[in-house]
Amino acid sequence: MQWLVALVMLPRRVKRGLLRMADVLLMTGCLLLAVMISGEWEALQGPEGAILLGVVALTTPLVLEVMGIYRIVLRYMNQHMALTLALGLLLSVVNLLVIDLLLGQLLSLHVLPVFALLVLVAVGGMRLLLRELYQLSRRPQRQPVVIYGAGEAGCELARALQHGGRYWPRAFVDDWRGLQGSLVEGLPVHHPDELDSLIQRLGLELVLLAIPSAPRCRRREILEKLARLSVPVQTIPGSEDLVSGRASVNDTCNVAVEDLLGREPVPAFPELTGADIRDKVVMVTGAGGSIGAELCRQILLQGPAVLVLVDNAEYALYTIEQELQRLLRSGASHSSVKAQLVSIQRGERMREILASFGVQTLYHAAAYKHVPLVEANLVEGIRNNVFGTLGLAMAAVEEKVETFVMVSTDKAVRPTNVMGATKRLTELMCQALAALETCSTRFCMVRFGNVLGSSGSVVPLFRRQIERGGPVEVTHPEITRFFMTIPEAAQLVIQAGAMGSGGEVFVLDMGEPVRIADLAANMIRLSGLEVKDDNHPDGDIEIVYTGLRPGEKLFEELLIGGDVHATRHPRIMTSREVFWEWPALEAFLGELYEAIQHSRHLRILQLLQEAPLDYRPADRMVDPVWQARHDRISSKLPAAGVGPREAPVSARVELQATKSV
Known part of the structure; x- marks a missing residue:
């Protein structure tokens, strides 16, 4: 095997020289053999016969050189190249005929077809042999794989892999009975039920899923x-990516989690996607986040006059702005993109941006969304999510923004955490503003569950834990969640916003809830590993249950009441829900603002429970600032630089309230 590797590693000019010498010897041998088979051996015994042999041997490489035969890289030899080789060999036969005629026709015409056949078998066969030897030299370094799907994509993948690279295709697996038992691209096609035995018999290390259009x-x-x-x-890219050229068939990748969920995308309604966007000034808050960034991508393709990006995270804003500028340079859109680095809590600045650009449609996706973090940062979570949204909504009303679409969450339904309560409160604010007679802005809310691949999604977390060798951490064995892809969620948000008349809550159809423990187990198994549990103590990766985090629910819901109606889109429902009139809500917000200004944590929670949010906190206070202050006061130890008498009044009041409870 070492000599074979050494031969493959020779410089290309040396290999071409050796190939020319081999062709000379093979041509000479084929001519001699053809003459012997035809019974005309005497024709070559004289000096003319020697000249014939010599001239044929010298001119044949020249003919093949003119045809480009020696520029063919044998490892990539295909049908077109084989046809070129056959044409070159045919010309070599014509060359023999011409030389024979010039020398007085030493050979009869019976010799030519025999010579042609021998040359084709010898020279073509030698190249096929060299190609197989090359493949043989690479096999110890390549993973044996089976391709699931013997259709067009599978065949193309097999051809790409056979030319070299990381994988060595050994067989096909296909559901269609008409292919089973046949050979495709030189590989046998088996029934899927034979996979287990194939893995053992052929030592297969990977299954490549090649059914992009399924x-x-x-x-x-x-x-x-x-x-x-x-x-x-592993799988190859989907048919849309293959057709558009964004990926090639041999770009294998890990199985997408959306494939595990089995949800079919619904084509967008063109009359909805462009209704609030085309030729309008559109603004997206939280533009650097998962949903906000995808909203920006899809909005830009609808041709807005100006797209204003708002985010307070510098790098996230820079990243999406650069991506959109590349889209503009590629000619995908003729819009203008403006990036604004600002927090939604800056109400006056937001009003200035809305007025300066003349914003007509606003998609509000900015919020603190990580449940445990908001739970542990109660004051800032409410300041940003509630009062940041309030300032933005009031500015939108004053600047006569036509449409205000707020991105909500399933955690707003009967919330058990502060983040969910703040989102439900923002829904109430938008509903109350929409009901005002003096309000010309059309408010609507779009509520949906988890999105796959977002910064807070469990999927990338599970993938990292699997790559580290485990364990995979799940909070509870029975916890379930709804899932949707980011592109689908953004597409449905845009379409739902176009259908609203004012004050509706749109609920996206999230499909069936997914048990997180099952999702983790499937991700482990599809990585080629075994789940370690009581039934498989020798497994590779264990799933451990860490307990529900503060404010976390076992089951998420999407609807508060039963007043649900279908819309013209099969994935979007609408719900008219109970809400506060603006005067009552305004008074409540005044009290809540006063509480967060003085960091009165218990008063904040009390107000949230008094509001019609159906807020059901399931845990004790976990805010570390409140806990530290509570511990210092209760132990009568002064904070650094603050005497016991200087402890904030609100803290003493809260301590008394805590002790009374």
Whole structure:
């Protein structure tokens, strides 16, 4: 095997020289053999015969050189190249005929077809042999794989892999009975039920899923079966990416989690996607976040006059602004993009931005969304989510913004955490403003669950934990969540916003809830590993249960009441829910603002429970600032630089309230 590797590593000019010498010898041998088979050996015994052999041997490489035969890289030889080689060999036969005629026709015409056949077999066969030897030299370094799907994409993948690279295709697996038992691209096609035995017999290390055009529900069925095997599974890009040229068939990647969920995307309604965007000034808050960034991408493709990006995270804003500028340079849109580095808590600055650009449509996706962090930062969570949204909404009303679409969450339904309570409160604010006769802005809210791949999603967390070797951490064995892809969520937000008449809560159809423990187990198995549990003590990665985090619910809900109506979009429902009239809400917000200004944590929680939010806190206070202050006062130890008599009045009041409870 070492000599074979050494041969492959020779410089290309040396290999071409050796190939020319081999062709000379093969041409000479084929001519001699053709003459012997035809019974005309005597024709070559004289000096003319020697001249014929010599001239043929010298001119044949020249003919093949003119045809470009020696520029063919054997490892990438395909049907077109084989046809070029056959044409070159045909010309070499014509060359023999011409030389024979010039020398007085030493050979009969019977020799030519025999010579042509021998040359084709010898010279073509030698190149095929060299190609197989090259593949053989690479096999110890390549992973043996099986391709699931013997259709067009599978065949293209097999051809790409056979030319070299990381993987060595050994077989196909396909559901279609018409292909089973046949050879495709030189590889046998097997029934999916044979996969387990194939893995053992061929030593397969990977399954490549090559069914890009299959419905997602079908891909889910296949992946559920593959998850029981002991090898990892990878897939090729979807048909849309292949057709658009964004990816090639041999760009294998990890199985997308949306394939595990089996949810089929619904085509967008063009009359809805562009209604509030085309030729208008559009602003997106939280533009650097997962949902905000995808909203920006899809909005830009609808041709707004100006797209204003607002975010207080510098790097996130810079990243999405640069991405959108690249889209503009590629000619995808002729819009203008303006990036504004500012927090939504800066009410006057937000009003200035709305007025300066003349914003007509506003998508509000900015919020603190991480449940445990907001729970531990109660005051800032409310200041940003509630009063930041309030200032933005009031500015939108004053500047006569046509449409205000607020991105909400399923955690706003009967919330058990502060983040959910703040989002429900912002829904009430938008509903109350929409009901004012003096308000010309059309407010609507869009509520949905978790999105796959977002910064707070469990999916990238699980993937990192699997790559580290585990354990995979799940909070509770029975916890479930709704999931949706980021592009689908953004698309539906845009379409829902276009359908609102004012004050509606739109609820996105999230499909069936997913048990997080099952999702984690499937991700482990599709990585080629085994879940370590009581039934499999020798498994690779354990799933550990860490307990529900502060404010976390076992099951999420999307609807508060039963007054739900379908819309013309099959994935969007609308709900008219109970809300506060603006005077009552305004008074409540005044009290809440006073409480956060003085950091009165218990009063804040009391107000949230008194409001019609159906807020049901399930845990004790976890804000570390409140806890530290509580501990210092209760132990009568002064804070650094503050005497006991200087402790804030609000803290003493809260301490008394705590002791009374």
